[in-house]
Amino acid sequence: MRSLPVLLAVAVAATVAGSIAIVGRIHDPERNWRGRAAERLVYGVPWGSVVVIVFVLCVYLFVQSGFEDFDDPVTIPFRTWSYFYPLGMVTAPFSHAGPGHLLGNLAGTVVVAPIAEYAWGHYPDGRDRHQAASWWTDPRVRAFAVFPLAVIGIGLMTSLFALGPVIGFSGVVFALAGFAIVHYPIVTIVATLGVQGVVQRLYYALQEPIRIYTVEPSPPTAPWWAGIAIQAHALGLFLGFVLGIVLLERRDTRPDPFRLWLAVLLFGFSKGLWAIYWFGADDSFVLFQGPGVAIVSVLALVVTLAIAGPENSLVPSRLERLFPGRRRPFGGSDDDARQSVRRPLELVGAGDGDGAIRARIGRIEAIASGTQQRDRESSLRSALTGQGVAFLAVVGVLAILVGVAIPPNFLVVEDATASSDAAVQIDDYTVEYVEGVPNGLVNGIGIEAFESDEGLESSGVIVASEQRAVWFEAVSTQRLAFTGEETVYVGGPGWREAVHVERTGWEPVGNETVYQVWLWKGDTDRRLAYESNDSRAEVRVAGRNVTIGSEDGEFVLAVDPSGIGADSTAPFPDENESTSVGGLLFERQNETVYAAADGTRVAVASEETYNGY
DSSP states (O other), rough: OTTTTHHHHHHHHHHHHHHHHHHHHHHOOOSSSHHHHHHHHHHGGOHHHHHHHHHHHIIHHHHHHHHTOSSSSOGGGGSOOOOOOOHHHHHHOOOOHHHHHHHHHHHHHHHHHHHHHHHHOOOOSOTTTOSSSSSSHHHHHHIIIIIIHHHHHHHHHHHOOOSSSSSSSSSHHHHHHHHHEEEEEEEEHIIIIIHHHHHHHHHHHHHHHHHHHHHHHOOOOOOOOOSHHHHHHHHHHHHHHHHHHHHHHHHEEEEEOHHHHHHHHHHHHTTTTOOOEEEEESSOEEEEEEHHHHHHHHHHHHHHHHHHSSSSSSSSGGEEEEEGOOOOOTTSOOHHHHHHHHHHHHHHOOOSSSHHHHHHHHHHHHHHHTTHHHHHHHHHHTEEEHHHHHHHHHHHHHHHHHHHHTGGGGOOOOOOOOSSOOOOEEEEEEEEEEEEEEOOOTSSSSEEEEEEESEEEEEEEEEEETTTTTEEEEEEHHHHHHHEEEEEEETTTTTEEEEEEEEEEEETTTSSEEEEEEEETTTOOEEEEEEEOOOOEEEETTEEEEEEEEEETTTEEESOOOTTSSSSSEEEOOOOOOEETTEEEEEETTTEEEEEEEEEEEEEEEEEOOOOO
């Protein structure tokens, strides 16, 4: 039975490979795909994409300590916390929050990076494929160094101008997709909407051919779109658009306008770029769905116009006098005018004489013929075409995406001091559990929360570090109430330290739970980090109220009013034990505590249960 998953994985791989082989056999294109690839790539292989994928994987395994624990890498120090924390800015675009995050971005890289690399090419246009004019044009250098370094540079750009503590390679994937879309719209959209899903599903099928799912409750989580770094994705996408448009202009090529518009529109909608949101009060989120859809639609049109829009001038004819155009100083044609100037000047500076004389002659000739003026007019006119204005709009969007991120990235954590002695201190990190404190990540960036006059508050396990400009709600109160225990990892390049969190509690009948939160690191003793308020059960026994509380890390029972000669407060009885408090007898059976008096016996509290993994 142990060999069955292996056999099934082999069968899946063989089926897919056989399908590809058969289709390749019956398909008879004009040119073999290997031949097409070899025209622009060294041996037809996107070596730069391979290098980038290996680099990102190595960061996850060795910098984030994913090799030690692939499912739980260190993530907190590798986010874009602030310009005052360079390590996070440098590592964030190549780090990931977990295996699913990593594999999703690597799958995206696998499908779009080769298209972008093919569009750019290892062989510069117009040069000998086998002889490089310089190191820059050497195909091997372009394949193994220039392209990977360019991708790393794009990653640093998306990191420096990302809004909030972003982590992940997705900004670069979007930049590669934007670059690829403007060159090969249909191929790119098919790859991102179809092939990427196939690659991911194939990986999971090979890893686990048969998987058994059990229906179980899930912890409270934010909506899927609230976990997406929309600004970072849009930043990468428009950076790719600008770079792609520049290369198209340089090579004087254009894609089909309809295909381009359709590809940009489908990509924007499918990748959730319409999901513009902000934080609301009480763990709520505000989604600007309508405006987001409209913005994506407009931007698809603007990008299309920037590449394939009309090239005629937008200047009305009545304003043409502001652009005098070409003057004919001698009453003849431009060619005649140039010739009339050139002939006498050639007599003065004929041959290969002094370079300074030639330069002066060239300048006099340019002034006489009006070429400098026409060049300035031509540049201004080209910028005022429909295509030029649309391109400026694309650049403007990119500038806005960059600008909104700069002020927040200058913020620092002014105070990371623990609020209690129970906090865990590891190197420069402070880990503690608190409730109802101002959110140090959102408050202070200049935008007030919706439906809240006091800003956003956070409750849960907070990790802070002044040295790293870190303030992070690592585990929310709601999640801890669901799982019961969590582990938070802090550290740096190549090292990690675990902080364990545990919640225990009792729920009075009909009222809120009374709970305790404990913290500890490694093998050290547990520390009581938090005790909630008392809570009264909604039942009365023999005319008495029962209240559940927590004192110095111990759950207690309180009876009001107390019985004659009896203590009104006592610790919870051990399992299958009993205790008397205020004239009531409390019995604990398994996970329930019962109160008895005068022949009456009722349940007053039950132990909190969790659905942790």
